[in-house]
Amino acid sequence: MMRVHNGHLIGMALAATFLSSGVSLAETVLSVDATAPAPALETGYLRMGQGVSPAGGTIGINNRYLTLNGKPWMPTMGEFHYTRFPADGWEEQLAKMKAAGIDIVATYIIWNHHEEVEGAFTWTGDRDLRRFAQLCAKHGLKLVVRIGPWSHAEVRYGGIPDWVVDAMPTRGNDPQYLSYVDRFYRQIAAQVSGLLWKDGGPVVGVQLENEYNLTGPGQGRDHIATLKRMALAAGFDVPLYTVTGWDQTVYPSGEVVPVFGGYPDEPWKASPEILPPKETYAFRFDSRVSGNLGAQTVATRRGDADPDIPHTPFLGAEYGGGVPAMYRRRAVIDPADISAMLPVQIGSGVNLFGYYMFHGGRNPVGRTTLEENTGIHGHNDTPIIGYDFQAPIGQYGDMRPVLRKVRPFHLFTSAYGDQLAPMVPHAPSILPKALDDLSTPRWSVRSAGDAAFLFFSSHIRQYRMQPVTDVRFTINLPGGPVSFPSVPVTIPAGSHFIWPVNMDLGGARLAYATAQPVTRVTVDGIETHILQAEPGVPVELALTGATDVKAPGATVANRTGTTLVTGLRPGLGAAVTFTAAGTRKRLLIVTEVQAESLVLLRRNGQDIAVVSDADLFATDTGFDLRSRGNPRFRYSTLPSLGRGGKTDGLFTTYEKAVTSKPDMPVTVEPVRAAQPAPAIRIGGPAKAAMQPAPEAYGKSAAWSISVPADALAGVADAWLELDYQGDVGRLFSGVRMIDDHYFNGPAWRIGLKRFAAEIAQPLTLTIMPLRADAPIYIQQEWKPAQAADGQVAVLKSARIVPEYALSVAVP
Structure with a gap:
């Protein structure tokens, strides 16, 4: 227990030194009581399937966390829809997800992508679920199949085929409906036969339905129970059965596990204005249910998720990796809008962080278009083809800046999740008064015994919190308080991080650090823990149980059994070497950019x-x-x-x-000028702006776009960047639309590798004019200046950016 007091004592000793020298130490102390014991572990309440693989690997679940091979497990899950990406690119995309720190791939099995015509199932090409699952296994990725039958996913009728919607009641226990669902489930099961966890395969979970809050006759909990029985009868014997837990969803307790989510914006809202601060950026200590996540149905009773908290771990499935493009709201998401969610949600107790979407895609086109739209009474209008989602990996496979921002958190939970998963969250002594309280610091602590992690965030999308000046933290643990750092620091606005307290280093402990653990590697027998410095905050490390501490270029001081390291300049050589239990170990403190x-x-x-x-x-x-x-x-x-x-x-x-390509000019020729756009239609379930009627697109301006014949020669891809302003952009090869885009400000980027054949001939770009009076949300910094005629449809520039590749062999 003495080691816990040491952090407190060394802080007091150094503070006294500064006071005696006349330096002002006016400070704010943020405190939390983390002495409350964790709830008792409960096993057996959740009736899951077979969790043992042929090799003896195990996946388990209790009321607090998941386990892998008997140890607490804290994976990261990312959504990627195989039917929305060309099959010849799946393997590379899965490798990108693996490198991003994703452990589990989640994918919808979208019914109308596989059985658009009754009885005519397609499981080949871009719809080859079996091959997709096999590639997940090859890359060490586990797989959760979201088998519906209703998915939403911004798909036509939520994925239920037209022939079902036209002929029978859906989303309930109607016998005819269930007979077709049963056939669909059995088709899916046949595709993954032999690939379940119990067979040695990657499939570890099944999600039933989605956003299910219907409670009418033949609906409610009994429908979810029926779907689970049908899934089991079809052969889905898996370690996890889940349902979404938000928007007052209902389910039979003990039969399924609720999963949760949150988004940085709500493009399904009707408002054309900036939204108030989102719940996603607020630590939560009571309900796990965020605000509006876009459910298509309205609940008539309280959902089952909150009453189920004592029996279920806090698992996530739909934390937005971006947001979908929707006609009436066109948010542009900053990378920090996504990365700031992780310390907040994990600090609130989330033990599986799941993204929707982690990888963007495009909608296939069948006998009809397959996107959600108000023309079929969908709640939202979405692009016919584009489903980019502003995700960490885009619809053409481009790895975005947001991926770099979130990856350090994924590496952290992978490396230290066995320590973090059993820890329970504790609220600080002072909490924000409301979601729009931008002055009270937002933070939490998760602890188990005397070990803890501190979670902090002062980033809220489109709102600025103030820096927290002259601050120290005090965490009251069972063994006593830990106060740090030794000297007050200022935490800049927009900061979001995780700091360790009494973190186990194998024979020694990191009593505290003003740097975030990222990962650990063992090289030449030396275990190295890599930590990320927080910009603007001096690095301070306190070690207990460590001897022979060396930190070249830094100050190393010993106080009452604790070694304090200060003055360390982060970088690839900023190493602190020490001995613990007779073994040399290292801490390496890198910059934020290096960690990302x-x-x-x-x-x-x-x-x-x-x-x-x-x-x-x-x-x-x-x-x-x-x-x-x-x-x-x-x-x-x-x-x-x-x-x-x-x-x-x-x-x-x-x-x-590698060999550089010369500039590749794009030839742009006007084809026709825009005509006056019709007034924006108001209607649909949201009673808000609706996309133009199909015949209105004839008012669009058009250009012929020609790219050099050798644009793809010697490069991994070539990106056509179209900087335009208007309402809706569409790109055609002949009369076939190959992509579309709702204007939101940044340039529209199209990967040309996918269209190698099409670019042999000129493409056609059309831009539907954007009216000045359109009740559409576009962020102020991206709103175009309107022309005298009250509308805009302009192509400002078109260019090609090559994507270079280098392969590195590793012995």
Whole structure:
């Protein structure tokens, strides 16, 4: 217990030194009581399926967390719809998700993508679920299949085929409906036969229905129970059965586990204005249910999720990796709008962080278009083809800046989740008064015994919180208080992070650190914990149980059994080396940019940490790097790969260049000018702006777009960037639409590799004019200036950006 007091004592000792020297130490102390015991573990209440694999691997669940092979497990899950991406690119995309720190892939099995015509099932090509599952297994990714039958997913009729909708009641226990659902379930089960966890395969979970809050005759809990019985009869014997838990959903307690979510904006709202601060950015200590997540039906009674809290862990499935494009609201999401959700939600107790979507896509076109739209009484209008979602990986496979922002959190939960998952959240002594309270600091602590993690966030989308000045934290633990850092610090506005308290280092403890643990690697027998410095906050580390502490360039001081390290300048060489239980270990403190550029690979049983400003993912022989617009590659590895690198702290840095392509001009020729756009229609279930009627698109301006014949030669892809202003952009090959886009400000980017055949001929771009009086939400910084005629439809520029590739072999 003394080690807990040491952090407190060293802080007091250093504070006294500063006071005696005349330095003002006016400070704010943020405190939390983390002495309350954790709820008792409850097992057996949740009636899940077979959790043992043929090799003896186990997946389990209790009322607080998941387990993998008997240890607490805190995976990260990312949604990727295989039917919305060309099958020949699945493997590369899954490798990108794996490199992003994703552990579980979630995917909808969208009924009308597979049985658009009654009895005519398609499970080949882009609809080959079995091959997709096999590729997940190859890349060490587990798989959750969301089998519906209703999915939503911004799909026509929520994925239920037209022939079902036209002929019978849906989403209830109607016998005819259930007979077709049963057939659909059995078809899915046949595709993944032999690929379930109990068979040694990747399929570890099944989600039933979606956003189900219907309680009429033949509906409610009994319908979910019926769907589970049908799934079991079809062969789905899996470790996890889930339902979504938001928007007052109903389900039979004990039969399924609710999962939760939250989004940075609500494009399904009718409002054309900035929304109030979102619940997603507020720590939650009571209900797990966020606000409006866009359910298509209205509940008539209280949902089952909150009363079920004592029996279920806090699992997530739909934390927005972005937001869908919807006609009436067109938010542009900043990377920090997504990354700030992670410390808030994990700090609230989430033990499975699941994204919707992590990978964007495009809608297939069948006998009808398959997107959600108000023309079929859908709640929202969405693009016919584009389903990019502003996701960390876009609809063409481009890895976005947001991926770098969130990946350090994924690596953290992977490396330290066994310590964090059993920890319970504690609310601080002072909480924000309301969601729009922008002055009270937002933070929490999760603890188990005397070990804890502190979670902090001062980022709220489209709102600015103030810096927290001259602050220290006090965490009251069973063994006594820990107060840190030793000297008050200022935490800049927009900061969001996780700091450790009494973190186990194997024979020593990190009593506290003003840096976030990211991951750990073992190289040459030395375990190295990599931590990320928080911009604007001095790094301070306190170690207990460590001896022979070395930190070149930093100040190392010993106070009452605690070693304090200060003055460390973050970087690839900012190492603190120490001995614990007779073994040398290291802490490496890197910059925020370096942490966001870090990918952890494993090859031949060896950890490999790679830091690069290029995007990268593992291959069968090593890893690939990708760079848009820059043919020069720089990457640093731990351990060294040999072959001519230069020592850079603990890493070895390599620089290589590939052949640069000359500028590739795009030929743009006007085809026709825009005509006056019709007035925006108001209606649909939301009684809000509706997209133009099909015949109205004849008013669009049009341009012929020609790209060089060799645009794709010698590069991984070529990106056509269209900087335009208008209402709706559409791109055609002949008369076939190949993509579409609701204007929201940033340039529209199209990956041309997918259209290698089409670009042999000129493409046609059309832009529907945007009326000045359109009741559509576009962020102020992206709103176009309106022309004298009251509408805008302009193509400002068109260019091609090459995507370069470099393959690196790893022995």
